[in-house]
Amino acid sequence: MSSNGVVDNTSIDTTIFTSLQDKIDEETKTREELKDIVEILTKQGRLTQSLLARIHNCPTAQLQAQVLQPTAQSIQEQVITVTRLGQTASKYPFYKWNGIWQRDVQNLISSLQLYVWLSEGKLVTIEEVGVQFGVAVNVKETDTFHVTIEDYLLALCSTIEELSRLAPNAVTLGDFARPVQISRFIKDVYAGFQLLNLKNDALRRRSDGIKYAVKKVEDVVYDLSLRGLLSKEET
Template identity: 30%
Template structure:
């Protein structure tokens, strides 16, 4: 029975596998198949890894290209821009100061000419020398306006570089105008003499007022010298002018600044002229007719 079953199994095996493979061949083929399988698996594993590396490298390059600039480069760029701006501003300021120094020089010549009026020189002769310099002042202020057109909207940024010179110019021009006409030089008249345009480069109101206050400082000395020279009617004229000017200034709401201090100085100029006038009147030297009487300062602060 066992023999018959063995023969049947052998017959079935030959029919299914007509070329029998020895056992040692199977032993040799198994390691080879394993090696090939391992190689393919390794290749499959390495292939996506290299692709991943390429994707990672490209992502790094894109990230570096899109990365914002470093803080140090941004800081350097900002201060480099500041340096250029400060250099331009410094160059512009030097040009303005150069013109302001020329204005000061011309004004000093005009003022030295006007000092001769205290020595009882004829007024027309004194004014002729001073008036000859007005054309130069007009040209210098025109040059100053041309410089400021290069930086529109920054008038008050550089205003301090020429404001003191402007105050002195207004003072000299106002004194000349009073000597010639006996009246105050108006703001519009001062702008016209200097060739200034209020819409572009005008005369600042505060500088004009300070210049008028400076002009009032010259009047007490002028009165004393004129009385000494025998002009006893001069104190009356100057007192009338200063009283009207002082009254007009009292209309302004002045703060505790430089203009307020100069206005307070005008009050003392008025008192000095008033004392000279009273002294002339008491001595009977005042001219008859248009007399001021015992006029004083009412309601002083």
């Protein structure tokens, strides 16, 4: 109470703000710790994507030596970084911090998907992604670093976009069979997406774009067919 008899309610315990500052400092330290690792992953990812970009001007016969072999090594270096990131990130709530690394992890998944398709002509599953990265997939524990279904599907959308670019470029390089392979694959993926009831707005918008990729590649195949550049089996 003040000297004039009025109750003084303006006094505030300053330790409240001291405690808040401690929490702010702790979060800043966590963010910087994670960002340091993600910056390495980003740099490695740029190299991987640069290597894979060669598919658009590399003849199929030279693909293994000029693209796939160096890409495999680059992806492996990223996997080592992701393992380190997972060990660090698992100490903190996943969905509080995953925005820091989400884009880079999606890019790595897309690179792996593209690499596997070019090497084996198949779709890599989310479980196989987890095995390759040495991390969990689609887990419920809030603190465990993992690959989410959304990350996997968004990456797949990027992979399809890249393959739709490859189709006409392959024709330019004289590979008329590649667009047919791409067409079959992305049609199957598109059919798979039709089975999904997507709640994520960003994912739904990206997946809608697959139908345009399908149409783009279909036009390439149709043009090749009209020109008589495909065998009956391919047609």
